[in-house]
Amino acid sequence: MKLTVIGCGYLGATHAACMAELGHDVLGVDVDADKVARLQAGEVPFFEPGLSDVLRRNLAAGRLRFTTDHRDAADFASVHFLGVGTPQQRRGYAVDLSHVESAVDALAPLLRGEHLIIGKSTVPVGTAAALAQRMAVLTAPGTRVTLAWSPEFLREGFAVEDTLEPDRLVVGTDPDADDTAADEVIAEIYREILETGVPFVRTDWATAELVKVSANAFLATKISFINAISEICENVGADVSTLADAIGYDGRIGRRFLNAGLGFGGGCLPKDIRGFMARADEVGATQALRFLREVDSINTRRRGAMVDLVTDAVGGDVLGTNIAILGAAFKPESDDVRDSPALNVAGQLALRGASVTVFDPKASLNSRRMFPMLSYAQSAREACGAADAVVVATEWAEFVHMAPEELADVVRARVIVDGRRCLDATAWRAAGWEFHAIGGPMRDRPNVGPTPRVRPDVALPQVETVATPPSR
Ligand code: UDX
Numbered sequence: 001m002k003l004t005v006i007g008c009g010y011l012g013a014t015h016a017a018c019m020a021e022l023g024h025d026v027l028g029v030d031v032d033a034d035k036v037a038r039l040q041a042g043e044v045p046f047f048e049p050g051l052s053d054v055l056r057r058n059l060a061a062g063r064l065r066f067t068t069d070h071r072d073a074a075d076f077a078s079v080h081f082l083g084v085g086t087p088q089q090r091r092g093y094a095v096d097l098s099h100v101e102s103a104v105d106a107l108a109p110l111l112r113g114e115h116l117i118i119g120k121s122t123v124p125v126g127t128a129a130a131l132a133q134r135m136a137v138l139t140a141p142g143t144r145v146t147l148a149w150s151p152e153f154l155r156e157g158f159a160v161e162d163t164l165e166p167d168r169l170v171v172g173t174d175p176d177a178d179d180t181a182a183d184e185v186i187a188e189i190y191r192e193i194l195e196t197g198v199p200f201v202r203t204d205w206a207t208a209e210l211v212k213v214s215a216n217a218f219l220a221t222k223i224s225f226i227n228a229i230s231e232i233c234e235n236v237g238a239d240v241s242t243l244a245d246a247i248g249y250d251g252r253i254g255r256r257f258l259n260a261g262l263g264f265g266g267g268c269l270p271k272d273i274r275g276f277m278a279r280a281d282e283v284g285a286t287q288a289l290r291f292l293r294e295v296d297s298i299n300t301r302r303r304g305a306m307v308d309l310v311t312d313a314v315g316g317d318v319l320g321t322n323i324a325i326l327g328a329a330f331k332p333e334s335d336d337v338r339d340s341p342a343l344n345v346a347g348q349l350a351l352r353g354a355s356v357t358v359f360d361p362k363a364s365l366n367s368r369r370m371f372p373m374l375s376y377a378q379s380a381r382e383a384c385g386a387a388d389a390v391v392v393a394t395e396w397a398e399f400v401h402m403a404p405e406e407l408a409d410v411v412r413a414r415v416i417v418d419g420r421r422c423l424d425a426t427a428w429r430a431a432g433w434e435f436h437a438i439g440g441p442m443r444d445r446p447n448v449g450p451t452p453r454v455r456p457d458v459a460l461p462q463v464e465t466v467a468t469p470p471s472r
Pocket of ligand 1: 152153154155156157216219223256257258259260261262263264265266267268269330331332
């Protein structure tokens with residue numbers, strides 16, 4: 001099929017390349033000429049594992065190209081995905097829909113004949129209905145445009161996999177119209193995926209829009225839940241990681257997204273829970289989501305707690321100390337530093353007078369743009385030179401598997417602070433390091449075995465039940 005994807009950021013560029021991978025002829029459209037030129041040259045403008053292979057393969061096969069011209073898009077295809085960004089408004093919690101609106105404003109007047117627009121961006125409930133009205137005014141007489149909403153659930157770092165092998169497909173259409181034509185088109189676009197038995201949820205606009213924000217609100221709540229418990233663990237000397245393992249064995253709870261630590265960040269979870277609260281307010285259900293304010297507050301508190309922990313670890317005052325921050329991205333396998341807990345902590349420590357040196361395997365460039373006053377190193381070892389404390393703020397595999405001996409001879413003091421509870425505390429202690437972890441003590445966990453913390457969202461392997469309680 002011929003498809004266009006309007007907006008070529010994380011979501012749109014991945015979607016365009018993956019639709020071409022499914023065999024469709026795809027035209028990606030973005031207003032940013034530089035981004036379009038880079039994508040057309042086979043260069044992904046951000047770090048996303050596996051995406052450049054898919055991009056290059058499909059450019060070479062002639063199934064994929066990019067343009068800044070909406071007229072090109074209107075002429076090229078009759079199915080258009082909307083994948084533009086929906087950030088938080090500069091002032092307030094509500095979602096900034098200006099990119100979605102301008103994409104529709106640019107495309108709708110150019111369409112002729114019959115078209116299907118499929119929104120993928122994360123939007124507040126009611127957006128599709130409002131956009132349909134907006135399009136009705138903009139489209140030429142005789143042109144029929146159907147609008148469907150199909151939220152995207154991809155995670156950064158797993159974007160290609162999540163697009164080609166999604167957990168579910170959700171499609172919402174106008175509840176007052178009989179859009180069977182849209183069903184057929186969508187079934188054809190996703191035929192290969194649907195044939196694998198992926199659940200297909202067919203619903204109305206409002207439900208589809210709410211599915212996405214509810215999913216992200218749930219994930220954020222799960223993380224803040226375990227982080228709230230970790231605050232208690234800190235006070236009573238209990239081990240929240242073992243606790244998470246133990247409650248995670250209950251299938252109703254599950255171990256995924258129960259890693260306590262510095263909390264959530266990125267371009268989605270924080271702004272999605274805020275946008276959800278703002279829209280709940282607007283639809284007269286303020287009380288319903290009041291708990292999300294607490295979820296947000298627990299999450300933000302973790303950053304302050306981390307700064308306090310580092311301060312204690314260096315003896316009560318960071319002024320004049322050298323602090324190495326390992327990790328700047330909001331999570332591993334990403335170069336995204338939007339609302340990154342790691343950078344937030346780095347910035348706070350610098351403001352308190354520490355000399356902060358940051359190393360991240362992929363996000364240094366983006367970090368430098370956001371926080372130019374911090375120093376940046378080319379390697380973990382370089383960042384740790386003369387450090388009074390080494391802080392692991394993002395659980396990149398290379399930090400998780402770092403041998404304590406590698407850093408021992410470059411630091412000024414063997415003090416390590418684990419902001420993601422991802423390190424082997426026993427090994428660091430055994431190598432003579434003073435070990436601190438956010439969220440309370442980390443006990444030796446002989447019966448639980450090495451936990452796969454590198455991908456915090458992956459379920460724990462089933463291990464034998466703990467026979468004896470971990471030693472205190
Ligand atoms: C999220 C949703 O997972 C995805 O479905 C949606 O489409 C977009 O938003 P993403 O922003 O890529 O994806 O990140 P995610 O993997 O959800 O992680 C979010 C944050 O939570 C990260 O900062 C991560 O470090 C943190 N996190 C995750 C925890 O602190 N603990 C956990 O147990 C899991």
